[in-house]
Amino acid sequence: MAIEITRELLKGLQSCVANQKDKEILETFESVHHADIAEVLEELTFEEALYIIRLLDSETTSEVLMDIDEDTRERVLGELSAKEIAEEIDELDTDDAADVIAELPEERKQEVIQEIEDKEHAKEIVELLRYDEHSAGGLMAKELVKVNENWNVMSCVKEMRQQAEEVTRVHSIYVVDNDGKLKGRLSLKDLLMASTRSKIADVYIPNVDYVYVHDAADEVANIMRKYDLEAIPVVDELGVLVGRITIDDIVDVIKEEADKDYQLAAGITQDVEADDSILQLTRARLPWLFLGLIGGISAASIMGFFDEALSKNAILFMFTPLIAAMAGNVGVQSSAIIVQGLANDDVKGSVGKRLLKEMSLAAVNGAILAILLFFFVLVSESDINMAIAISVSLFAVIVVAGLIGTFIPLFLHKRGIDPAIATGPFITTSNDIFGILIYFSIAKLIIGF
Amino acid sequence: MAIEITRELLKGLQSCVANQKDKEILETFESVHHADIAEVLEELTFEEALYIIRLLDSETTSEVLMDIDEDTRERVLGELSAKEIAEEIDELDTDDAADVIAELPEERKQEVIQEIEDKEHAKEIVELLRYDEHSAGGLMAKELVKVNENWNVMSCVKEMRQQAEEVTRVHSIYVVDNDGKLKGRLSLKDLLMASTRSKIADVYIPNVDYVYVHDAADEVANIMRKYDLEAIPVVDELGVLVGRITIDDIVDVIKEEADKDYQLAAGITQDVEADDSILQLTRARLPWLFLGLIGGISAASIMGFFDEALSKNAILFMFTPLIAAMAGNVGVQSSAIIVQGLANDDVKGSVGKRLLKEMSLAAVNGAILAILLFFFVLVSESDINMAIAISVSLFAVIVVAGLIGTFIPLFLHKRGIDPAIATGPFITTSNDIFGILIYFSIAKLIIGF
Numbered sequence: 001m002a003i004e005i006t007r008e009l010l011k012g013l014q015s016c017v018a019n020q021k022d023k024e025i026l027e028t029f030e031s032v033h034h035a036d037i038a039e040v041l042e043e044l045t046f047e048e049a050l051y052i053i054r055l056l057d058s059e060t061t062s063e064v065l066m067d068i069d070e071d072t073r074e075r076v077l078g079e080l081s082a083k084e085i086a087e088e089i090d091e092l093d094t095d096d097a098a099d100v101i102a103e104l105p106e107e108r109k110q111e112v113i114q115e116i117e118d119k120e121h122a123k124e125i126v127e128l129l130r131y132d133e134h135s136a137g138g139l140m141a142k143e144l145v146k147v148n149e150n151w152n153v154m155s156c157v158k159e160m161r162q163q164a165e166e167v168t169r170v171h172s173i174y175v176v177d178n179d180g181k182l183k184g185r186l187s188l189k190d191l192l193m194a195s196t197r198s199k200i201a202d203v204y205i206p207n208v209d210y211v212y213v214h215d216a217a218d219e220v221a222n223i224m225r226k227y228d229l230e231a232i233p234v235v236d237e238l239g240v241l242v243g244r245i246t247i248d249d250i251v252d253v254i255k256e257e258a259d260k261d262y263q264l265a266a267g268i269t270q271d272v273e274a275d276d277s278i279l280q281l282t283r284a285r286l287p288w289l290f291l292g293l294i295g296g297i298s299a300a301s302i303m304g305f306f307d308e309a310l311s312k313n314a315i316l317f318m319f320t321p322l323i324a325a326m327a328g329n330v331g332v333q334s335s336a337i338i339v340q341g342l343a344n345d346d347v348k349g350s351v352g353k354r355l356l357k358e359m360s361l362a363a364v365n366g367a368i369l370a371i372l373l374f375f376f377v378l379v380s381e382s383d384i385n386m387a388i389a390i391s392v393s394l395f396a397v398i399v400v401a402g403l404i405g406t407f408i409p410l411f412l413h414k415r416g417i418d419p420a421i422a423t424g425p426f427i428t429t430s431n432d433i434f435g436i437l438i439y440f441s442i443a444k445l446i447i448g449f
Numbered sequence: 450m451a452i453e454i455t456r457e458l459l460k461g462l463q464s465c466v467a468n469q470k471d472k473e474i475l476e477t478f479e480s481v482h483h484a485d486i487a488e489v490l491e492e493l494t495f496e497e498a499l500y501i502i503r504l505l506d507s508e509t510t511s512e513v514l515m516d517i518d519e520d521t522r523e524r525v526l527g528e529l530s531a532k533e534i535a536e537e538i539d540e541l542d543t544d545d546a547a548d549v550i551a552e553l554p555e556e557r558k559q560e561v562i563q564e565i566e567d568k569e570h571a572k573e574i575v576e577l578l579r580y581d582e583h584s585a586g587g588l589m590a591k592e593l594v595k596v597n598e599n600w601n602v603m604s605c606v607k608e609m610r611q612q613a614e615e616v617t618r619v620h621s622i623y624v625v626d627n628d629g630k631l632k633g634r635l636s637l638k639d640l641l642m643a644s645t646r647s648k649i650a651d652v653y654i655p656n657v658d659y660v661y662v663h664d665a666a667d668e669v670a671n672i673m674r675k676y677d678l679e680a681i682p683v684v685d686e687l688g689v690l691v692g693r694i695t696i697d698d699i700v701d702v703i704k705e706e707a708d709k710d711y712q713l714a715a716g717i718t719q720d721v722e723a724d725d726s727i728l729q730l731t732r733a734r735l736p737w738l739f740l741g742l743i744g745g746i747s748a749a750s751i752m753g754f755f756d757e758a759l760s761k762n763a764i765l766f767m768f769t770p771l772i773a774a775m776a777g778n779v780g781v782q783s784s785a786i787i788v789q790g791l792a793n794d795d796v797k798g799s800v801g802k803r804l805l806k807e808m809s810l811a812a813v814n815g816a817i818l819a820i821l822l823f824f825f826v827l828v829s830e831s832d833i834n835m836a837i838a839i840s841v842s843l844f845a846v847i848v849v850a851g852l853i854g855t856f857i858p859l860f861l862h863k864r865g866i867d868p869a870i871a872t873g874p875f876i877t878t879s880n881d882i883f884g885i886l887i888y889f890s891i892a893k894l895i896i897g898f
Binding site: 031033035161193207225226227228230247248250251252254255258259261262263265266267268272273274275278281282285286288289290292293295296297299300301303304307310311314317318319320321322323324325326328329330332333335336337338340341344346347348354357360361364365368369372373376423424425428429432436 | 480482484492610642656673674675676677679696697699700701703704707708710711712714715716717721722723724727730731734735737738739741742744745746748749752753756759760763764766767768769770771772773774775777778779781782784785786787789790793795796803806809810813814817818821822825872873874877878881885
């Protein structure tokens with residue numbers, strides 16, 4: 001049931017907390033979805049939220065904690081005892097449990113893990129903690145339904161019912177051999193349709209997509225999106241089934257990747273949100289601004305070399321912001337298309353061909369814009385040499401900016417660096433500098449100063 | 450089964466097509482996933498791809514067509530007869546079928562719909578065509594499994610087996626009353642666990658999330674992501690169950706939204722890919738570049754007003770690219786955070802508070818950068834007035850740029866315009882102009898020219 005966050009609701013809750021009206025609080029949140037509870041809590045003060053979290057049963061709390069803002073979660077976990085955290089962990093699926101534990105300080109991890117009552121659960125969580133959080137192993141859960149290929153449908157259904165109680169959503173039933181190696185899958189639908197005496201080996205689908213435990217998270221996302229999968233089994237180097245990844249985790253990966261790339265393109269270096277503190281936001285924004293400052297100082301120095309032009313050709317200096325802005329815009333456009341293509345895994349063919357295409361494209365755009373600017377300068381300044389110098393430079397700058405914008409992400413990608421850092425201030429700044437250098441060099445050649 | 454796209458594979462296929470070795474072609478693609486076939490076809494010429502598409506059975510072709518690039522699909526459909534298209538359509542789920550038909554020219558739509566053999570299917574497709582493609586109705590499929598609350602589990606299973614044959618993936622079984630109104634849901638797991646004599650009314654889960662047929666696609670995506678849903682039922686204004694949306698369609702919505710916002714931030718106005726034609730790419734990129742040109746010309750005109758400063762204070766002009774770049778960078782950073790917050794629906798509180806926060810943030814960043822620049826100019830130019838003028842201007846420009854970057858997206862959002870257009874060239878250009886205006890005005894006040 002959705003709950004609407006109104007001022008009255010918040011006021012009511014705050015007074016309940018102040019007066020310790022626990023029953024009323026519990027009634028308010030009865031049968032409310034944990035994602036909605038999390039949203040309500042984020043509107044309260046930390047102490048109020050903590051009070052309510054302590055009140056709710058551990059099944060609800062554990063889910064609420066998964067939905068709440070990361071910073072708040074960290075603070076809440078800091079206030080709870082190892083035993084209290086372990087109780088929450090017991091209620092979570094292994095993948096979420098491992099995520100929560102991974103966020104704890106090193107010495108608390110140990111304490112919490114030792115307090116987990118279900119030892120099997122604890123063992124699985126410890127296994128998951130080994131994997132990098134951006135790998136298939138870091139995404140997968142140990143909860144899955146698997147059956148042996150040598151069983152028949154009847155015993156399979158029996159066994160499954162038992163396993164299914166621990167698994168929130170059954171997507172596929174995985175079929176393994178006696179060594180635990182993944183052989184194929186059964187859909188619930190198939191099982192529903194099959195005769196109870198059939199052997200699993202005769203009814204399962206042997207062609208099954210899977211990923212290896214060390215595959216990167218974004219590769220897994222691309223595979224699941226490409227093949228429209230809702231769950232994918234994860235195997236280790238021996239082909240043994242070790243976990244499964246569900247689409248809801250992948251939706252988060254896709255969203256996070258996209259958000260991160262967007263922020264990088266805008267010159268924000270860390271994952272921040274509008275509601276983060278000014279200190280966090282400053283830390284995320286200052287580095288690129290600092291780079292911009294260095295770039296601006298370099299541009300000023302370059303212009304210093306050409307200052308003999310200033311007295312006679314002042315008009316040249318009026319157009320530097322235009323040249324710099326166009327260089328930046330073209331560079332960002334080119335790099336964005338390449339970065340997006342690389343992320344979606346559809347940039348194919350040689351680097352040379354890519355650059356040639358970008359050059360033609362920039363030449364078309366550049367020619368159109370240069371002609372417009374030529375006539376503008378000619379009419380407003382009645383100086384044909386100046387008009388030629390400025391428009392030819394604009395053309396050259398646009399072509400070079402396009403090439404830089406295409407080349408840098410491809411180069412970074414080849415070197416194994418996330419090309420997303422190249423869209424935005426990095427490209428803008430380097431294109432500003434190159435643009436101004438090219439501009440004054442060409443102008444000097446044509447006008448001669 | 451995945452297939453690796455090698456030069457040999459493509460060469461082999463091309464020679465098969467040239468020599469009409471149909472059997473070999475079919476063998477190559479046997480049990481290859483349609484998404485992989487689509488990738489292979491995109492590496493061939495259009496004529497080769499068309500030849501192979503005509504060869505494959507209509508079940509495969511229909512899925513391949515859904516995975517292939519939109520432009521290629523349009524061309525392929527242009528080559529097929531209405532009857533051929535109808536055969537493909539017959540194999541597709543209603544949502545995909547409606548998407549394909551929606552892309553056809555108006556007069557062909559009619560022809561194709563009339564050729565569809567399964568009249569029930571045709572009727573459902575026609576119904577789906579009524580909805581806006583960015584609404585819940587435009588995303589939903591008519592294929593779903595529903596049972597009446599008055600049945601018992603036994604008859605329910607029997608009915609379900611029949612319905613399930615038409616539904617690729619059963620997520621939930623929806624429970625409706627005699628009027629077809631959505632009452633709740635049953636999970637396959639629950640059904641598996643329930644006694645066969647129970648009445649559905651006694652075992653179903655009454656609390657079920659749903660969306661209305663006219664809800665916007667991105668709202669549906671936010672709901673499904675928030676509540677981790679894998680499918681959501683869609684109801685009409687009367688509460689009658691009319692379809693369901695599955696997570697794989699939502700994954701595409703999320704990805705497309707993110708890609709679009711990223712491109713807008715980079716100054717690309719239409720949905721393009723790295724592999725599109727130069728004409729398409731030019732059309733998508735030129736508008737913002739044109740805006741940048743206008744901006745640059747305006748900046749040049751503003752500088753023209755201050756040209757009396759040029760002879761004595763040339764150094765001021767050297768720093769205009771720095772000021773413009775910083776104004777642009779800060780504006781893009783601020784707007785990106787707001788745009789992302791709005792998209793994720795977590796920008797709350799008043800506009801005034803937002804602007805105040807952004808002002809403090811910009812003031813912190815601005816002060817740090819201004820102090821750095823002050824010392825640089827002081828040391829390199831030994832002119833304290835100039836150093837004060839340039840650094841004070843930088844501070845002012847950063848604060849104003851931050852405010853503009855925050856205000857414009859919020860304003861657009863309030864007016865019902867997608868704020869994503871505000872990140873990127875729009876903000877950069879307006880901040881360039883304001884930045885230069887502020888810069889010279891403050892400099893004039895301090896230095897006096």
